[in-house]
Amino acid sequence: LYVAHPQSLVHLYEASRQPDSVLSKTQCSLVVDCGFSFTHAVPVLHNFTLNHAIKRIDLGGKAFTNYLKELVSYRSINVMDETFLVDDAKEKLCFVSLDLLRDLRLARSGNNLIKSTYVLPDGVTHTKGYVKDPQAAKRFLSLSDKDHVESDFMAKVGDRKKADMNKNEIDLTNERFLVPETLFQPADLGMNQAGLAECIVRAVSSCHPYLQPVLYQSIILTGGSTLFPQLKDRLEVELRPLVPDHFDVKITTLEDPILGVWRGGSLLASSPDFESMCVTKADYEELGSARCRRRFFH
Secondary structure, eight states: OOOOOOOHHHHHHHHHOOOEEEEHHHHHHEEEEEEEEEEEEEEEEETEEEEEGGGEEOOOHHHHHHHHHHHHHHHHHHHHHHHHHHHHHHHHHOOSSHHHHHHHHHHTSSSSSEEEEEEEOOSSSSSSOEEHHHHHHHHHOOHHHHHHHHHHHHHHSSOOOOOOSSSSSSEEEEHHHHHHHHHTTTTGOOOOOOOOHHHHHHHHSSOOOOTTHHHHHHEEEEEEGGGTTTHHHHHHHGGGGOOTTOOOOEEHHHHHHHHHHHHHHHHHHOOOEEEEEEEEHHHHHHHHHHHHHHHHOO
């Protein structure tokens, strides 16, 4: 038996992937794990999590999906029982806003680049939901500031079209960025908790002062909810004013945030020292669960 925190396995994988990085040389990192139910900021040192410094936000992919269900059901059609469909729409269309006030202005008109359409399955021609124009949905993310200004002007002169409640489609505008925004502003959901940037600062501040500059240079994003476009850029913008000026901030995203833990576990299990790190059946029969507590939970 071997028990490991998932964040320590992510640290192990990233250290092996970048052998010349600060993370690998110091064996120290801050793993931000945004998963299904919770978001954790976990300092890791030599493959052991510093449990006293772990901070948590009670937000994850499930809360984002439920919030999108509420927004769509209130503004368009009732999808409160369609978790799978709304989850798919969230993964394909939602993104993190880099300028919330600007994007809210753009979303006021029906004629804007933020608006995207998700087509619901009809059970005849298609059995799965899909984005009507995938390229148009991504086009907004690649615009320059000048393009955004022009889009803002068009939004002011454009006419809002009336929604057709009978069509088999869902139009998403500001829902696309308001849902991930709750990760930075949990108060939008009525939660009395700090946002992601503040959570990271609190976790780092709970560690020894010698570790703090290294942790800020070795932030790793993992978990399915970190796949929202522009999440890394927004986090850097939010984090920089909260971090002392003489500290560098470097955020790394895994190439596949969902499989990062599995790949770290695979590396650990294939190492020659793995068997010596485990609790054997003979150990357990002789010492019982006390052996596991001493080995894994000290």
